[in-house]
Amino acid sequence: GQSLEQPSEVTAVEGAIVQINCTYQTSGFYGLSWYQQHDGGAPTFLSYNALDGLEETGRFSSFLSRSDSYGYLLLQELQMKDSASYFCAVRDNNDMRFGAGTRLTVKP
């Protein structure tokens, strides 16, 4: 089966850098995705990695190491609006499995 592990909570200050880790177990692998969800809102797609290495999109970057079954989301120059939950996700045959989510709190 598939499982994803990520920390439940992370706290950081405005302007800092924070890394949210995700380890996964899969029977097949199509890539690791990241979604953001603000309180009361819908999940929205942030990034995706299929190959090893770092993918950068503005202040957000995502990293993947397939040999370690490990990835992370890196958020730089944190802003208050980055306070949200972040989910890693993998495809499992024809459905998608999410981690339990990491709640990021950004403090002034």
Add this chain to the structure above:
Amino acid sequence: EAQVTQNPRYLITVTGKKLTVTCSQNMNHEYMSWYRQDPGLGLRQIYYSMNVEVTDKGDVPEGYKVSRKEKRNFPLILESPSPNQTSLYFCASSLSPPGGVTEAFFGQGTRLTVV
């Protein structure tokens, strides 16, 4: 505007009273799915549909039904709701099975309380 629309946004109902949560997308996506979100458990897939008249179970299908008679609509049916189905529900659509390069688009959620 590309969107996934769920209705209702909030619903309080009683045990055993059949209900339907509607989901509609305007992006001509073939793949649609339903998730429930509970504290500490993340998003868990209930059912998904690869195309019209093609549906399959996700991780937590017990107590739910779905149908896909039209490409744009994917209603979630609770024939006899129970309190353990109190949850936040999300519908999502994508061009193909999500994960990997294919992005899933989510509706705004339906908060269901069964008393």
